[in-house]
Amino acid sequence: IISNWHHEFEIIYIVSGTETIYIENECIVAEAGDIVVINKNRIHSLTGKGWVHHCLIPSDTMIQSLGIDCADISLKPHIKDPELANAFLEIIDAYNSGRKYETAFKMLAIQRFLLLLFEKHEIKYSDNVENKRSSDFLIATKVINYLRQHLAEDFSIDEIASELGITTSYMCRCVKSATGLSILDHLNIIRCYTAKHLLYHTDKKIGEIAELCGYRNASYFAKNYKKIIGISPSETSRR
Known part of the structure; x- marks a missing residue:
């Protein structure tokens, strides 16, 4: 099973069969008509038969254009909602219609679906929990942005905390609380997915890509890459 990770929400509609979706430590078994939401910055993988x-x-940008501040929103991961399922089917129909003004109809269908999704299935928190969650998520976002900007460099956790003006222990707790992952986990994920992109889309050698992604030891890079991506760097580069 190959794991995946990205900054955006991912929304999956099951047309037929049964699909098992792993989102970090959670396992969701979804069937036809179900919708699964993978919230931002979550490691996930999919498997199933038929x-x-x-x-x-x-x-x-698309979500924010609807007036939804999605920076620190979480959605229910497993949704059984006929109205929402029908709205997703309208997206599929819009893409297959070939009608006049097709692009506009696609956009309208997606916008309607997203509005229903965020209106009905946002996870609600009490004010105290929400304030704590928002604070943790804001710090986690700043840390992840720092990691993305400096992924090729050698730096310490203390340097990130100093850059943000907070203590290292507090920063680590916030990131773990907001995302379920450590800062080192996030760094390795960002580096490995950047490496995956370079392996697919450039002719650079594996050692060079490892170096560009901040890995000074080729075997350590290969070990982390296999653990996170699910296949080795050499298998990726042959695809």
């Missing part, structure tokens, strides 16, 4: 699904990964 299943068919459609996937939607809306950009933050």
